[in-house]
């Protein structure tokens with residue numbers, strides 16, 4: 001079997017432009033044929049932590065040309081972890097900006113920062129896409145989206161002591 005680079009062989013007549021070498025095929029765990037190759041494909045989606053990420057079309061994922069089985073794992077796709085992490089962070093940044101803008105119709109940013117115990121200017125920076133917020137903060141703003149005035153409820157929550165827990169009742173021992 002010879003897989004030499006055709007451009008290095010002057011004897012090989014090349015009328016058509018050289019095609020990139022086909023990636024080596026491996027055995028498909030689904031159909032058992034040696035038809036699994038790193039393949040680029042658009043519209044691949046993948047759930048990662050809280051979000052559904054659309055993977056970059058150029059990401060090479062081992063995919064079977066015969067049965068279409070694909071191996072999307074951190075082991076089989078070396079760039080997957082970094083790709084997903086970057087997409088997740090970008091989603092947090094984007095969603096935070098949108099939710100801060102929305103809540104800004106009801107409250108000043110200073111008020112929001114005070115009521116959520118955030119440092120002054122933090123929401124302005126997030127809104128401008130500077131910094132990655134916690135998913136918990138984005139989740140909280142997402143819950144406030146449908147009813148922003150529930151922020152008052154949080155004020156009341158923090159202002160009052162927790163209701164005292166009922167003392168555990170002593171069980172009568174039946175002997």
Ligand SMILES: [Zn+2]
Nearest residue numbers: 028031064067
């Ligand atoms: Zn297959």
